Amino acid sequence: MGNYEVVPEGGITLPRGFKAGGLHCGLKKTERHDLGVILCDVPAASAGVYTTNLFQAAPLLVTREALGEGGVLRAVIVNSGNANACTGEQGEADARTMQAKLAEALGVPADQVAVASTGVIGELLKMDRVVSGIEKLPGRLRDDAQGSEDFCQAILTTDLVKKTSCVKLTVDGQEVTISGASKGSGMIHPNMATMLGFVTTDAKIGAPLLQELLREVTDVTFNMITVDGDTSTNDMLVAMASGLAENEELTRSHPSFAAFADGLRHVCEDLAKAIARDGEGATKLIETRVVGASSDDAARAIAKTVIGSSLVKSAAFGADANWGRIIAAVGRAGVEVNVGTVDIRLGDISVLEQSRPVAFDEAVALEYLKGDTVMIHVDLNMGSGQAIAWGCDLTYDYVRINAAYRT
Amino acid sequence: MGNYEVVPEGGITLPRGFKAGGLHCGLKKTERHDLGVILCDVPAASAGVYTTNLFQAAPLLVTREALGEGGVLRAVIVNSGNANACTGEQGEADARTMQAKLAEALGVPADQVAVASTGVIGELLKMDRVVSGIEKLPGRLRDDAQGSEDFCQAILTTDLVKKTSCVKLTVDGQEVTISGASKGSGMIHPNMATMLGFVTTDAKIGAPLLQELLREVTDVTFNMITVDGDTSTNDMLVAMASGLAENEELTRSHPSFAAFADGLRHVCEDLAKAIARDGEGATKLIETRVVGASSDDAARAIAKTVIGSSLVKSAAFGADANWGRIIAAVGRAGVEVNVGTVDIRLGDISVLEQSRPVAFDEAVALEYLKGDTVMIHVDLNMGSGQAIAWGCDLTYDYVRINAAYRT
Known part of the structure; x- marks a missing residue:
């Protein structure tokens, strides 16, 4: 800048x-x-x-x-x-x-x-x-x-x-x-x-x-x-x-x-x-940064899949550090992933290293996830491809707004 | 059978x-x-x-x-x-x-x-x-x-x-x-x-x-x-x-x-x-039948896109005959569609013919959509490809269940 x-x-x-x-x-x-x-x-x-x-x-x-x-x-x-x-x-x-x-x-x-x-x-x-x-x-x-x-x-x-x-x-x-x-x-x-x-x-x-x-x-x-x-x-x-x-x-x-x-x-x-x-019903912004992918396109596909997952979005609403849903989204993005080398961080909190769970302080994670911006970092440790995507949490209000939008 | x-x-x-x-x-x-x-x-x-x-x-x-x-x-x-x-x-x-x-x-x-x-x-x-x-x-x-x-x-x-x-x-x-x-x-x-x-x-x-x-x-x-x-x-x-x-x-x-x-x-x-x-939080089954597609694969893509749309699912929960969301899903399914020849029915209620809105009785539609099974029929009037997909509505309970699944 x-x-x-x-x-x-x-x-x-x-x-x-x-x-x-x-x-x-x-x-x-x-x-x-x-x-x-x-x-x-x-x-x-x-x-x-x-x-x-x-x-x-x-x-x-x-x-x-x-x-x-x-x-x-x-x-x-x-x-x-x-x-x-x-x-x-x-x-x-x-x-x-x-x-x-x-x-x-x-x-x-x-x-x-x-x-x-x-x-x-x-x-x-x-x-x-x-x-x-x-x-x-x-x-x-x-x-x-x-x-x-x-x-x-x-x-x-x-x-x-x-x-x-x-x-x-x-x-x-x-x-x-x-x-x-x-x-x-x-x-x-x-x-x-x-x-x-x-x-x-x-x-x-x-x-x-x-x-x-x-x-x-x-x-x-x-x-x-x-x-x-x-x-x-x-x-x-x-x-x-x-x-x-x-x-x-x-x-x-x-x-x-x-x-x-x-x-x-x-x-x-x-x-x-x-x-x-300002997504319908949203209480927070979710930013997903993917690095270390085999290409920028691969990183984009993964970032968008994570940000689009209803389960990841619901967990963010509930301030639940449910990284299993993040890695499940990574694995279904349709692009090459080395299943043994994935790191995931929520803000500064490391939850997965080399695809293995890392012990973390749940209270600290809860406090972080309650904030109005959640950063999900995914490092595939494969190459230099990277991308950033943005989304929001899935909330009761999204359902309320869209169950009765037209009428 | x-x-x-x-x-x-x-x-x-x-x-x-x-x-x-x-x-x-x-x-x-x-x-x-x-x-x-x-x-x-x-x-x-x-x-x-x-x-x-x-x-x-x-x-x-x-x-x-x-x-x-x-x-x-x-x-x-x-x-x-x-x-x-x-x-x-x-x-x-x-x-x-x-x-x-x-x-x-x-x-x-x-x-x-x-x-x-x-x-x-x-x-x-x-x-x-x-x-x-x-x-x-x-x-x-x-x-x-x-x-x-x-x-x-x-x-x-x-x-x-x-x-x-x-x-x-x-x-x-x-x-x-x-x-x-x-x-x-x-x-x-x-x-x-x-x-x-x-x-x-x-x-x-x-x-x-x-x-x-x-x-x-x-x-x-x-x-x-x-x-x-x-x-x-x-x-x-x-x-x-x-x-x-x-x-x-x-x-x-x-x-x-x-x-x-x-x-x-x-x-x-x-x-x-x-x-x-029995999808998480679901109150009803949604069945989408697509016919008249250019191929069975095209029909499958459309049926799955409609059934997977959060907006279609929310509208089903709200019993809202919001066919605009259905046709928007058809249009983003990534397959060939003739934009002028689409028919859509909700159960027996025709809401779109040759891609033009059809006047229908909102009270009758509401009654139908309140049921425990909603059938969405899409006819592309292009070929003989067809497919059926199943899903459920998106509800407050889906969010509740998934905001706190792990904890």
Whole structure:
């Protein structure tokens, strides 16, 4: 790190050129915001990654098309409370209407507007409410912290907290800011992107390189979290670069490229971890670090299997140092493991060395596991492959929330 | 079906030549049975399938060796309360001691004794208790229903109910019986066999054919259930054929081969479904039938993904007809799906046709989903591939049980 500085309160409107806003249009039953917008004053070099679920929601089709034509966006419109997924031709028409109406309201080209939705699958949007909300959005746009706050509130569903991250760095003597906002709490097992994530920056960078970078960073951040193993139909991560920092355009050979990439990774990792920690019903964040694997891919498979195990997750909720479930998950990850050389630590507490149980103080382990962050370290002692994955515990509240989400 | 007859109360001692028994030796904290035995009066042609988890428990090594030498077993010794997994050389020595001590007590060759264990991972067996229990086992052997009952009780852990199944059929004018007993409630996502399953039959069949058949049947029964997606270190299914029915030896060209295979499948399917229904904390069985897939393998992948989805399982617990979660699971199963042609029914209630929502009566759906068995039908309308998988709902009790299993 060190090449960038964390900005604790920075929102998505902090990079130069961005405004944001949000309001309640009537899709959520309570008076919470459910419609949000990001506007860039200039055409922003933009990139996106999407869910691998075959049933992709209508807004993803529209956003893909918009980004497909040159990677330029001026604005993003997002609604929560309804995913506009599995809604057929009407759903696609509705997503296009959202795009067109926002473009009209803001005076920007429709093919430079991205659309995102999150919420219940299989119900048509109440378009009268959406359209009248869109008409009011221009008046809610702000370039200050309140604009970012309003947007962040507008994209939440079962989330308990808003999720933002921001870093600053210097490129060619210019201050560059990277900010992000995301939402996601259930149906979280991204395979390309998270539920919804939005990154703004004033760095000058071309859309093709931003796309490459976004994919690389997603692979080690959003794609390494799981709440429940369910990959959504609506996952989408969009990044927009205004270029208003007026640095020399970033390329892979630019002296500050690594710093920018690190900063982007920091923002995406913060957002991803915040989603895991705010997983439906979760009381704690679980981080699994796998080292010594035969390859990074093997390490990733193991880290994700451990973090996804319902038994490991339940044990974490119960603060039970049940390492047997961790090694059982390691053994079913589908990759090469030397069964005689595995070390496991919970935080600093060694529980398994060379695949043999180590006596440890149960009271100390209990105290550690009761904390709000649990670190599971797995060393396979085979090679140099490594990976980190994030998840959360499985609790009564996860079941309560999901036994009655729709009704 | 029709080629065999179900015997509702039949136990594993019903086939000619088998005795069984069980007792409490002190591995479980309460006075429940924790040590069980099956004895065949004659050398039984035998077969086994095992977990694919890389960390295989010590008893599996011992049983593999025993079955490797000609496929003949005289007896099986099983303990519950301790899995004897991840216990290193001492664990392997303990499993061999169990084998040797039972052989000595029963007067059978040690290399014809299989060993199975289930319970907590990573703790050494209290061998003094196991050995003194084994010495009492010969006196507990019975060839009646009580012997079967005692054995079934001895193999349970968090299971609430014992699991048995029995069918009869006629082969060459002789009555042939196939019986099975199993256990399993959590860490259930078999990938070769269930937690523990035992099948006895008096059919005359060679060990190699029994092995082939057992694997085929396992693929469509035990391998199609999941409780929590966690594949155990101890899964094992053993089948023993005494041959005392004195039919002509079964071959694939024997006129009764299909009936025998159907009967074996019936027994294994019953046991597998009983495990799913008795999944930790479960209130109901969920059966997912997928038809119209591009291949049986594709159908299997989809059926298992739907049945394994925490969101589908939570919705079933809440009796919520949330088909959006079902189609989201279909879309992330990793196999080819035509996204425009999917039909979904909950029991007889159509909720999706050609991938479009169908209006249905929520009250009727609620009533259906409140039942103790929920059928999810998915028709992809692509080809002739089909599969059935079984699972259970995800409940508060699953979390409660697993938050504090070890302590």
